[in-house]
Amino acid sequence: MTEEHELEDKIADLTERLRKEKPPIYDHLMENPVTLPEKQSDGFLKSLRKYKEHLEQLLNND
Numbered sequence: 001m002t003e004e005h006e007l008e009d010k011i012a013d014l015t016e017r018l019r020k021e022k023p024p025i026y027d028h029l030m031e032n033p034v035t036l037p038e039k040q041s042d043g044f045l046k047s048l049r050k051y052k053e054h055l056e057q058l059l060n061n062d
Contacts, residue, residue, distance in 0.1 A: 003045060004039075004044075004045060004048065007045070007048040007049065007052055008048070010052055011048065011051060011052050011055060014052065014055040014056060014059065015029075015055065017059055018055060018058060018059055021059065022058070022059070025058055029058075034051055034054075036048065036051065
C-alpha cells in the first residue's frame with residue numbers, strides 16, 4: 001500500500017472517530033472543509049500528513 005493510500009485510510013478512520021466521539025467538532029469540520037492540493041501536485045502528501053495530524057490533535061484535545 002502506498003503512503004497516499006495509508007494516509008487516506010487513516011484520515012477516514014480518524015474522521016469516523018471524530019464523528020462518533022466529538023459530534024460538534026465533526027459538524028464544524030464538515031461545514032468548513034479543508035481544501036487539499038491536486039494529487040499531482042508536489043504538496044499533496046505533505047498536506048495529507050498535516051491534515052491527519054490535525055485530526056489527531058482534535059481527537060486528543062479534551
